[in-house]
Amino acid sequence: MKGYVLLKKDIRTVLRNRRELLWMIIVPLILLAANFYLQDQSLEVKVALVGNPAYLPTLEQRVQEAAASNIKLVIWPLSEPEAAKRLQAGAIHAYLVLQSREVTMYANLTETEGTVAQAIFTEIVRDSNQLRAMETLADLVADPESILLPISWQVVEVSQPVTSMGQLVYSSLFVIMGVMTAMSLGQQSISMERHKNTLISLRKSPLTDRQIVWAKVGAGLFSALLPLLAIVVLTGVILPAPFVTDPQFYLIIVSICFNSVALGVLIGSYVRGSNEGNGLRFLLTLPAMFLAAVPVVLPLWLERVSSIVPTLISAQIVRGYFAAGNEPAFGPIAYLILTGLVSVHLAARYLGREE
């Protein structure tokens, strides 16, 4: 109950800092809007086709859809050696090799255009697969050779496929915002108490160190989730893309926020100087920011490292969620919650650490 007194005080303090709270909502909204505007206005995706385009019957319709969403999709047929040469030179962003039961995409995924091409054609192949199945059902007995099912869809050099442009941008920015803001809030909740000398007053009171740390995690979680919820509501009104309504997506967000706040609180408890704390925080969040924004194929050793660093896992979980068709990976979520709990435990231990 004593921890609740501190939590209540912290939440009251957060709500009273209206200007700060407003900025936490406005700035990400401006970033999101600017990102949508820039991405949608200037994106020209050049894709070459190798093989018979008849294998993709919905291609024309998809090109029109892409044009309607301000993505200029340029497609033309080429021979495979020529397409490979142009991709190498950066003249095109991807090319498709179309065969009767297999579609392979060679895409430059370090470019946004390459990722967009991959995202668009993932949907095209999936849809054309279903449409073709319906259309050819009648011909099944007469001419089995013409059946395209199942089409094997393969993207070469793909690290983290995503299903649409909007989700790619959203997921990236959400991870960046969530992880960085939540961790900063967690760290500041302790370091500000230390800076104001009020941490000693709290530690001298009947509160235990564990209660102090849990109250700080609770308040940090509240501070991180409140602007996010406001952004979710406001984006539905302001921005052209509908937001994710799946409750499992919010489970991911809450676990990421909890983990990040707990890590921030741990940094705040362990580190005495704010510069050291900021450095440590950036070390943990900047790679996550990079991974979230730019889908790259990591070298094996880095992939191994990224599989244990919670902030990197946060970035991977969101991407993975969209790639797997909105199926959350409960293993990594459990890992985030577990490392969050360990962080809280360590933070309580380090809170009264002697200098």
Added chain:
Amino acid sequence: MNAIITDGLTKTFVSKIGPTCAVKDLSLMIKANSIYGLIGHNGAGKTTTFMLLNTLLAPSKGSGWILGLDLLKDQKRIRRLTGLLTENLRLYDELTVEETLRFFADLYGVSRNIGELLQRFELDEWRRQQVGRLSTGMRKKVAILSACIHNPRLLFLDEPFSGLDPLAMQSLRDFIHYLLQYNEMTVIIASHNLRELADLCQEVGIMKEGRMVISGTLEKIKEKYGFYDYIELRVDAQPQGLEGLITTPAPGVISVLNRPENLQRVLAALTEQQIAVLDMQKQGAALEDVYQRVYQEVAQ
């Protein structure tokens, strides 16, 4: 009864550059219901001593009893019975005065009539004011009230006078006297404001490099270091037969050592010789002088 007894209390911090002894072999006795002043340069070990006595740091060596409780075993109970105002405590700028006091009262689980408390300490006018918008003196007052909201029997004040104007200082002095008189507290003050300490404290202790160099009443400390208080009397005639007992710093002024037996003899002689005393003043070394002498001697 003693509020604090320590025996060889030592605190050593271990860091990358090696061990640093912040408090060395501190043996101390502070009477209950008194005001004790702790003096020393920056880094002398005053704050660490406060932390040790509030059980916020564990001693590396030695033992101690706070209000009869074992420093090493009764940490929770000691923390409930002590109040601590840390140096430069800034409180929570966003909370109002009333909310701040309510927060600390709730933390300690005490039901205090905050409104009455604010009225008694002339803060009622500012009860809905955010702490961040108060003057330094007012903030300090709120901070001290927060530190003793749970009615501690022992109050530690670290640099309570810093940044205060003369009026705020007077107000704080009155406040400390009030706590002592009505709440029967023992107050320990660490400060660089030696004049305030000399006026307020019954006993003082001087620390240097983690060691308590000397502790006791100001008079005893002065005598130990060769400083004596004198009583200067303005008289209407020069008394006779008091050679060796008085000096004459100016015509019509005699100076006598501030000791009861000396004073008694001089006043008896003046009465006998029908010499009128026109004015009387106490003259003596200030705590600053004693402090400097102590530091010089320890350095030598």
